[in-house]
Amino acid sequence: MSGTERLRVALGARSYDIVIGSGLLEQAGALMRPVLRQNRVVLVTDENVAALHLKRLEAGLAAAAIAHHAIVLPPGEQTKDFSHFQKLAEDILGRGIERRTTLVALGGGVVGDLTGFAAATLLRGIDYVQIPTTLLAQVDSSVGGKTAIDTIHGKNLVGAFHQPVLVLADIDALATLPRRELLAGYAEVVKYGFIRDRAFFEWLEAHGAALVAGDAALRREAVLRSCAAKAEVVAVDEREEGERALLNFGHTFGHALEAETGFGDALLHGEAVALGMRLAFDLSARIGLCPPAAAQRVRRHYEAVGLPVALASIANARPFAADALLRHMGRDKKVRDGQITLILARGIGDAFISREVPAGLLREFLAGEAANSLSRPISAP
Numbered sequence: 001m002s003g004t005e006r007l008r009v010a011l012g013a014r015s016y017d018i019v020i021g022s023g024l025l026e027q028a029g030a031l032m033r034p035v036l037r038q039n040r041v042v043l044v045t046d047e048n049v050a051a052l053h054l055k056r057l058e059a060g061l062a063a064a065a066i067a068h069h070a071i072v073l074p075p076g077e078q079t080k081d082f083s084h085f086q087k088l089a090e091d092i093l094g095r096g097i098e099r100r101t102t103l104v105a106l107g108g109g110v111v112g113d114l115t116g117f118a119a120a121t122l123l124r125g126i127d128y129v130q131i132p133t134t135l136l137a138q139v140d141s142s143v144g145g146k147t148a149i150d151t152i153h154g155k156n157l158v159g160a161f162h163q164p165v166l167v168l169a170d171i172d173a174l175a176t177l178p179r180r181e182l183l184a185g186y187a188e189v190v191k192y193g194f195i196r197d198r199a200f201f202e203w204l205e206a207h208g209a210a211l212v213a214g215d216a217a218l219r220r221e222a223v224l225r226s227c228a229a230k231a232e233v234v235a236v237d238e239r240e241e242g243e244r245a246l247l248n249f250g251h252t253f254g255h256a257l258e259a260e261t262g263f264g265d266a267l268l269h270g271e272a273v274a275l276g277m278r279l280a281f282d283l284s285a286r287i288g289l290c291p292p293a294a295a296q297r298v299r300r301h302y303e304a305v306g307l308p309v310a311l312a313s314i315a316n317a318r319p320f321a322a323d324a325l326l327r328h329m330g331r332d333k334k335v336r337d338g339q340i341t342l343i344l345a346r347g348i349g350d351a352f353i354s355r356e357v358p359a360g361l362l363r364e365f366l367a368g369e370a371a372n373s374l375s376r377p378i379s380a381p
């Protein structure tokens with residue numbers, strides 16, 4: 001496997017590098033030193049990641065004589081709430097941090113979003129470094145500066161745009177990721193192909209299965225291409241006023257499915273996005289915007305790599321109801337003047353923002369999908 005790659009997210013004074021490669025945790029001190037404003041960091045991670053990767057990071061910081069201490073949170077989406085945020089904030093402040101202290105998020109999107117939000121708000125804003133350890137976090141959540149926590153009204157409803165000062169994506173960390181989590185992250189990888197890069201999708205058709213199975217060189221290439229795509233979009237539309245909304249492809253449907261399944265283990269965020277993108281292609285084909293063959297190709301690729309295709313495949317799913325899904329879609333952050341915003345596709349690599357799908361047609365489409373969600377095979381006694 002070849003060496004380390006460096007990408008730049010070009011945002012003027014808020015520009016930063018994404019470093020992608022192997023063995024980066026061990027080199028983290030040397031890599032971070034140029035961006036630190038004080039020879040001291042506070043690490044935030046979760047119990048799973050701490051057990052697997054914290055020692056390597058601590059050794060990397062010690063090698064560069066950077067003072068550090070770690071705060072270890074419980075794993076899982078439940079940690080991204082007000083009560084854990086309060087505890088984390090008090091814990092960080094209790095260590096006597098200064099404006100020049102840097103936080104370091106070592107973990108998946110949960111740790112990254114929560115730590116980023118702490119960095120955005122503590123002392124009215126301090127620096128943070130993202131060290132993403134899930135595929136989803138490496139290709140998506142660690143780049144772009146969206147930070148947030150969840151509320152009882154929905155996910156990510158309290159947050160801030162706050163860019164990190166550095167992202168270190170260590171491909172080695174993915175080796176310990178459970179296959180289901182890896183596949184959930186793969187959904188965000190294939191998303192970049194779907195929205196604007198047909199050639200990348202074709203590359204994934206050729207290599208996706210081997211990448212999922214563990215090929216580190218292919219993983220590195222996929223993280224690199226995904227981060228390059230995200231960096232480009234973020235540079236032109238940091239605050240999601242235009243093109244960045246395309247990155248939400250599949251997310252409006254996906255959020256509705258996550259809400260219906262309780263944001264828990266039954267359906268991971270990336271799985272919901274995968275199903276949502278499949279729905280977006282099928283709806284696009286149904287309206288005549290996209291050739292049915294493209295929607296078929298999406299399904300075939302999902303089957304080849306192991307992503308879920310059918311709503312009926314969701315663990316413990318009760319039958320979905322079109323109206324319930326529509327209600328959730330109506331609460332999406334992207335709703336404008338009451339009209340649901342959808343990202344649809346004219347084909348693979350050609351997504352666009354649509355506010356024009358009539359509510360009746362959307363309801364009819366979802367009713368068809370909901371009816372199919374009933375057809376789950378009943379397991380034999």
Ligand SMILES: NC(=O)c1ccc[n+]([C@@H]2O[C@H](COP(=O)([O-])OP(=O)(O)OC[C@H]3O[C@@H](n4cnc5c(N)ncnc54)[C@H](O)[C@@H]3O)[C@@H](O)[C@H]2O)c1
Pocket residue numbers: 046047048049052075076077080107108109110111113133134135136137140141142143144145146147155156173174175176177178181184269270
């Ligand atoms: N900020 C953004 O732009 C953005 C984008 C997409 C998603 N998100 C957010 O990201 C979150 C989901 O992130 P996620 O999928 O990374 O979930 P996660 O952070 O919950 O991590 C998934 C699981 O994998 C474990 N884990 C992490 N790294 C591991 C490793 N290397 N080996 C073994 N286990 C490991 C974690 O402990 C956790 O149990 C959601 O809250 C979502 O809203 C944010």
